[in-house]
Structure formats: structure tokens, C-alpha cells
Amino acid sequence: MCGIFAYLNYDVSRDRRYILEVLFNGLRRLEYRGYDSAGISIDSSSAAVHRPSDPPLVFRQEGNIESLVKSVYRDVSATDLNLEESFSIHAGIAHTRWATHGEPAPRNSHPQSSGAGNDFLVVHNGVITNYKVLQESLLRHGYTFESETDTEVIPKLAKFVFDKANEGGDQTVTFCEVVLEVMRHLEGAYALIFKSKHYPNELIACKRGSPLLLGVKEYAQEKSNGTSYNDMKFISKNGHPKELFLSSDAHALVEHTKKVLVIEDSEVVDIKDGGVTIFKFDHGKRDGKSHSIPASVQRALSILEMEAEQISKGKYDHYMQKEIHEQPESLTTTMRGRLIRGGTSKRKSVLLGGLKDHLKTIRRSRRIVFIGCGTSYNAALAARPILEELCGIPVMMEIASDLLDRQAPVYRDDTIIFVSQSGETADTLNALEYTLENGALCVGITNTVGSSIDRNTHCGVHINAGSEIGVASTKAYTSQIVVMAMVALAIGADSISTEQRREGIIESLINLPDKVREVLKLDQEMKDLARSLISEQSLLMFGRGYNYATALEGALKVKEVALMHSEGILAGEMKHGPLALVDENLPIVVIATRDQSFSKQQSVIQQLKARKGRLIVMCSEGDAEAVCGGSCPVIEVPQVVDCLQPVVNIVPLQLLAYHLTVLRGYNVDQPRNLAKSVTTE
Ligand code: UD1
Ligand code: BG6
Numbered sequence: 001m002c003g004i005f006a007y008l009n010y011d012v013s014r015d016r017r018y019i020l021e022v023l024f025n026g027l028r029r030l031e032y033r034g035y036d037s038a039g040i041s042i043d044s045s046s047a048a049v050h051r052p053s054d055p056p057l058v059f060r061q062e063g064n065i066e067s068l069v070k071s072v073y074r075d076v077s078a079t080d081l082n083l084e085e086s087f088s089i090h091a092g093i094a095h096t097r098w099a100t101h102g103e104p105a106p107r108n109s110h111p112q113s114s115g116a117g118n119d120f121l122v123v124h125n126g127v128i129t130n131y132k133v134l135q136e137s138l139l140r141h142g143y144t145f146e147s148e149t150d151t152e153v154i155p156k157l158a159k160f161v162f163d164k165a166n167e168g169g170d171q172t173v174t175f176c177e178v179v180l181e182v183m184r185h186l187e188g189a190y191a192l193i194f195k196s197k198h199y200p201n202e203l204i205a206c207k208r209g210s211p212l213l214l215g216v217k218e219y220a221q222e223k224s225n226g227t228s229y230n231d232m233k234f235i236s237k238n239g240h241p242k243e244l245f246l247s248s249d250a251h252a253l254v255e256h257t258k259k260v261l262v263i264e265d266s267e268v269v270d271i272k273d274g275g276v277t278i279f280k281f282d283h284g285k286r287d288g289k290s291h292s293i294p295a296s297v298q299r300a301l302s303i304l305e306m307e308a309e310q311i312s313k314g315k316y317d318h319y320m321q322k323e324i325h326e327q328p329e330s331l332t333t334t335m336r337g338r339l340i341r342g343g344t345s346k347r348k349s350v351l352l353g354g355l356k357d358h359l360k361t362i363r364r365s366r367r368i369v370f371i372g373c374g375t376s377y378n379a380a381l382a383a384r385p386i387l388e389e390l391c392g393i394p395v396m397m398e399i400a401s402d403l404l405d406r407q408a409p410v411y412r413d414d415t416i417i418f419v420s421q422s423g424e425t426a427d428t429l430n431a432l433e434y435t436l437e438n439g440a441l442c443v444g445i446t447n448t449v450g451s452s453i454d455r456n457t458h459c460g461v462h463i464n465a466g467s468e469i470g471v472a473s474t475k476a477y478t479s480q481i482v483v484m485a486m487v488a489l490a491i492g493a494d495s496i497s498t499e500q501r502r503e504g505i506i507e508s509l510i511n512l513p514d515k516v517r518e519v520l521k522l523d524q525e526m527k528d529l530a531r532s533l534i535s536e537q538s539l540l541m542f543g544r545g546y547n548y549a550t551a552l553e554g555a556l557k558v559k560e561v562a563l564m565h566s567e568g569i570l571a572g573e574m575k576h577g578p579l580a581l582v583d584e585n586l587p588i589v590v591i592a593t594r595d596q597s598f599s600k601q602q603s604v605i606q607q608l609k610a611r612k613g614r615l616i617v618m619c620s621e622g623d624a625e626a627v628c629g630g631s632c633p634v635i636e637v638p639q640v641v642d643c644l645q646p647v648v649n650i651v652p653l654q655l656l657a658y659h660l661t662v663l664r665g666y667n668v669d670q671p672r673n674l675a676k677s678v679t680t681e
Contacts, residue, residue, distance in 0.1 A: 120194060258303050
């Protein structure tokens with residue numbers, strides 16, 4: 001998904017090369033979100049010699065960040081711009097674009113401009129839904145458009161507002177007034193940063209829907225030597241040397257500062273003269289007083305919990321590989337402090353701090369409804385059976401976009417659980433908004449503290465899996481299942497009849513990281529299997545019960561990264577269509593680990609064999625002979641309690657997808673056309 005980054009240094013001397021590198025590096029940190037083009041804007045002259053006629057420089061390229069970097073240095077070297085020129089104050093903006101309106105091309109990349117003089121420049125995440133109307137009106141006023149984007153209307157509208165306000169002569173309208181007036185006309189979702197040659201060294205950021213964070217690095221003394229930090233909770237006003245960063249994503253901030261402000265919807269942030277002023281914009285208010293500025297609000301900074309090491313690949317070649325292999329640790333972190341010895345008995349129970357005050361309400365619910373997209377939906381599907389079993393409440397599954405398409409009924413006495421790694425997926429957020437309107441209890445399960453799902457749900461659980469950078473979700477999936485199993489244990493904790501069952505699950509949870517460590521030893525075996533599948537067109541995966549989700553998720557991984565057609569199929573549906581595909585060529589993975597579906601899966605294997613199916617069977621350790629009599633490749637995995645078996649079973653399939661991708665020569669971490677967090681509908 002698109003990424004925004006901006007860097008403003010105030011009273012901290014930085015040369016042009018340094019500023020460029022900070023911007024490029026910010027974009028590199030956003031790469032994982034998925035993008036197809038990128039761009040930046042910096043000043044052509046320093047504040048000391050700035051003339052209003054000096055337009056900011058804009059560089060835009062399709063393709064990856066490195067092709068932008070090359071083109072910028074090439075273009076700069078062709079001019080008399082000095083890379084060593086120092087700026088004691090400077091505002092630069094940058095963007096990675098994931099095409100929605102218009103193909104990937106320099107003209108469609110951001111920053112989008114108001115026109116030839118670059119009077120106003122804008123980087124944008126989100127979608128402006130009324131851009132056609134705005135475009136028509138600007139065309140009537142003589143503006144011409146060079147891109148197919150929805151964004152281009154924004155800088156052009158800013159110029160229109162600016163020119164109109166200054167018709168009388170002297171410039172009186174402030175940058176903030178211009179932006180507020182522009183916002184009054186925008187419909188849709190956005191995070192925006194504005195830069196203008198008329199307001200040098202000032203940036204305005206605002207948001208509605210799409211995420212945006214401000215990072216603050218302040219220096220206690222007058223001049224920075226890059227060492228001393230100020231310990232302020234709030235951002236100091238004018239005067240203090242500081243560096244400010246805006247980003248759609250904490251990953252691009254953490255190497256500079258841990259002090260952040262999560263900008264909220266409708267907030268407008270004006271960064272000027274070393275100060276930061278925040279206004280709350282009222283979308284509903286159209287009082288006709290076009291440039292009136294709302295009162296400013298004060299917001300405290302919060303501290304990012306992320307560590308810079310989390311966003312490096314360490315000893316691994318790819319993030320996906322690293323994230324698959326760190327699952328024993330991520331699962332341990334997910335459970336840390338949540339399995340405690342309870343009451344007078346020495347038995348362990350589950351304590352979920354974020355849910356404990358809401359358990360009574362949840363137990364009284366008419367239904368529990370899971371809502372998510374992609375991998376997060378699959379994780380919820382994996383946890384559904386144990387929730388039904390331990391809670392005795394009907395559990396429904398909803399893909400976020402489908403719930404909205406159907407405008408499905410939601411009741412006040414429903415508990416709706418929103419599952420999202422990023423906490424920013426537009427479809428899931430829209431479903432949350434819809435559900436909140438209907439008065440149900442909204443519970444979030446997310447990996448991202450401070451995300452929109454986190455902030456807008458009534459309560460929830462953080463999965464604490466650590467940063468996940470590979471677009472294909474791996475460690476978040478297993479941590480989500482574990483959290484949902486713990487949610488089931490917490491809701492069902494008041495039932496005596498399931499006590500033994502719950503104890504067995506808790507025991508298995510404690511041993512789970514070790515079992516995952518064991519299953520990771522299949523890495524080489526999965527690489528060999530991948531080699532045997534490298535030129536296949538298609539791969540089917542059959543699962544049922546607890547492992548229907550494993551089949552869906554395994555197939556999703558193969559499809560997403562290895563770019564091979566793959567389908568997860570509910571084994572119970574085999575005879576109702578999929579059987580027609582079976583022949584001696586099409587590879588089929590059958591998941592037949594030990595649980596109550598085992599005998600049914602054995603019969604599926606027999607039926608597939610009878611049709612000369614080309615099988616690969618996943619079974620519990622020691623079952624290879626029993627499941628296929630040595631006649632097909634097997635993936636033997638350690639056995640754990642049935643409801644946690646999906647956590648173990650997905651790991652070899654993640655490894656298979658990873659190796660298939662590398663062997664087929666595709667990009668593992670940024671698969672074609674996909675984004676890590678899809679923040680548009
Ligand atoms: C919390 C702290 C953790 C600390 C622990 C000690 C945070 C983020 N977590 O963890 O650092 O070690 O107490 O007791 O400060 N929430 C939502 N929606 C969501 C997810 C969470 O509203 O989608 C809410 C929860 O209801 C809760 C809060 O966020 O009020 C923190 O949730 P969580 O981190 O899961 O709580 P703890 O595990 O108790
Ligand atoms: C995108 C990602 O499609 O969004 C998937 O590419 C992910 O990996 C899905 O599962 C849902 O994202 P989230 O952040 O809501 O879990």
C-alpha cells in the first residue's frame with residue numbers, strides 16, 4: 001500500500017545529501033507495504049537564499065526505490081546543485097505509490113503538483129472519492145491535469161484557494177488556512193502531507209482514515225551534535241532544535257526516534273518554525289467563514305515499543321524466512337504473562353488483561369462473529385471450532401468486505417471480533433464502523449498497538465508477535481490462532497465440565513514453541529519438496545475440521561508469493577466438484593494429522609489414490625505408513641492438542657511456499673501486485 005514519509009530538520013544543520021538519504025531510507029522502510037513507483041521533493045535552495053520564485057524540486061520514478069535513487073543522483077549531477085550544501089532548516093517529502101487510479105508511471109507518482117511552478121505539492125495515501133467533481137470544477141477554472149490520479153486535484157485545489165485568497169495582492173492567507181479550506185472539499189479517505197514554495201520549511205499533515213504518525217527527535221541544547229536528547233512528554237514550541245518525521249508507518253520512524261504522536265482522524269498538524277500545532281478539523285461544519293482556524297489541541301507523545309533490530313533481516317535472506325523461523329520466539333512473546341497460576345488451585349489459567357472486564361458481556365452474547373481479511377480471516381477460521389466448543393456460543397465467520405456488501409444484520413447482543421495484523425485494513429475498519437453503529441461489543445485482535453482497530457474497538461488483545469514485514473503473513477497467523485485459543489479458554493473459564501479439556505490445552509500451549517521449533521527442522525525437506533513442484537501450474541490442499549483453515553492458509557501462501565495457482569479445499573466437499581480435477585499430474589496436499597477427522601481424511605486419501613491422485617500427505621509423527629503405505633511423499637509433524645495442531649501444521653506449508661518462491665525466482669517479501677496492509681477498499 002502507498003507509504004508516506006517526510007523529514008523536517010529545524011536548527012539542525014544537514015546537507016542535501018544527508019536529507020536525500022533520510023528520505024530514501026524512509027522509503028526503503030516502507031517498501032514492504034508494497035508499491036510500484038516512488039517520488040520525493042526537496043528544496044532547490046536553502047532558507048538563507050530562498051526566493052518565492054524558487055520551486056521545490058520533484059523527482060518521480062516508476063519501479064523500485066533504487067531506480068528513484070539512481071535517477072535523483074543522476075539528475076542532480078546534471079545540474080549545479082551541490083549535494084554538500086547545508087540547510088539549517090528544510091522540509092522534504094517522499095512517497096511510495098501502489099497504483100489505484102492510473103498505471104505506475106512518473107506522472108502518476110507522488111508528490112503530485114499544482115502545476116509547473118510546484119506551488120503546492122502533496123503526497124497522499126487513501127482515495128478521494130469525489131475527485132471527478134473537483135476535477136471538473138478545476139478544469140472550468142483553467143487548470144489542466146497531467147495524471148490519472150485522484151490525488152492531483154488536491155494540490156491544484158490548494159493553488160486555487162491560495163490564489164483566490166491573495167487576489168488583492170499581499171499574501172495574507174496562512175498555509176494552514178489553505179489546507180483547511182481544501183479539506184472542506186475532500187471526500188474519501190486520506191493521509192496527506194502538503195509542501196509549498198509559498199511557505200518554505202513548513203509542512204502540513206492531515207488525516208481521515210489512513211494512518212499517519214509524527215516522530216519527534218528533540219535536542220536539549222541549541223545546536224545538535226546528534227547526542228543529547230530532551231525528555232519532553234509534549235513537543236516543545238518554537239526554538240528548540242529538532243528533527244521531525246512524518247510516516248504512515250512506525251517502521252520508518254523507529255531508527256530515528258521512539259517518541260511518536262499517532263495523528264488522529266480529522267487532526268491537522270502544522271509544523272512551522274520548530275513548533276508543532278495540532279488542530280481538530282470539523283468535517284461537518286460548513287459555516288461559510290472560509291478560513292476560520294479551529295482552536296489548537298495539545299497531545300502527549302507516546303513511546304514506540306518497537307526495536308530497530310526488529311526491522312532488520314538479521315542472518316536471513318528474506319523477511320518471510322526470518323519470520324517463519326522466529327515463530328517459537330513470537331509465540332512465546334504472545335503467551336508471555338498470560339498463562340498464570342490462578343486462585344487457590346495450582347492450576348494454570350489464562351489472563352487476558354484487555355478482555356477480563358468484558359468476559360461477562362461476551363458470555364451473554366447471542367453470537368460471536370469473526371471479521372477479517374486474508375490470513376487474519378483464516379486464523380479466525382482455525383480458532384472457530386475451539387471457541388464453539390468452549391464457549392457454547394454460535395460462532396459466525398465474515399469476510400469484512402462481504403459483510404459490508406450484504407449489509408448483514410448485526411445485533412446489539414453480538415460480540416464481534418476483528419482480526420487484523422496491521423489493524424489498518426480498510427475493509428475491516430469499514431466493517432468495524434458499521435458494527436459500532438449497530439451497537440455490538442467490538443473486540444480487536446491485532447499486532448499493532450495504536451492502530452485504528454486497536455483504538456476504535458471497545459476492548460481486545462494485542463498478539464505481540466513483533467513487527468511482521470514480509471507481505472505474506474506467517475508469524476502473525478500463528479500468534480493470532482494462539483490468542484484466539486486463549487480467548488476461548490478465557491470465555492469458557494467458568495465451566496466446570498470443560499475444566500480438564502482446558503487444562504490439556506494450556507499444557508499444550510506451554511509446549512507449543514518447542515513443537516514449532518521441532519517442525520522447523522523440516523526446512524530442508526520442504527526445500528526438496530518445493531524443488532519437485534517447481535514447474536507445476538497448480539497445487540491443491542485438502543483439509544477439514546481444525547485444519548480446513550490450514551488448507552486455505554497453505555494455499556494462500558503458495559498463491560501469494562510463489563505465484564502458483566493453489567486452492568485450499570474443504571475435504572468434505574471433495575466429491576461435490578474438486579474430484580473432477582484429480583489425475584496423476586496435479587499435486588494434492590492432504591492434511592491428515594491426528595484428530596477427530598483423522599479417519600475421514602484416511603478415507604479421502606483412499607478415494608484420491610483410487611483415482612491415481614498425485615498425493616503429498618501431512619500426518620502426525622509415526623503415521624506415515626498408516627496413511628499412505630509408503631506410496632507417496634509425507635510431511636510428518638509433531639502432534640499437539642487438536643485445536644493447536646493448525647499452528648504446527650502451517651509451518652511446513654509456509655516453508656514450502658517460501659522455497660517454491662525462491663526457486664522460481666520471484667520476490668518473496670514483496671509479491672507482485674500485493675500490499676502488506678490494504679488501506680483502500
Ligand atoms: C498490557 C500492556 C502490556 C503490559 C501488561 C501488564 C499495552 C499495549 N499492553 O498488556 O505492555 O505488560 O498490560 O499487565 O500497554 N485493546 C483494544 N483493542 C485491540 C487490542 C487491545 O481495545 O484491538 C485494548 C485492551 O482491551 C486493553 C489494552 O488495549 O485495554 C491493552 O491490551 P493488551 O496489550 O492485549 O493487554 P495486556 O496483555 O494486559
Ligand atoms: C493483505 C495482506 O491482503 O491484507 C495479507 O497481503 C493480509 O497478508 C490481509 O492477510 C489482511 O491484513 P490484516 O493486516 O488486516 O491482517
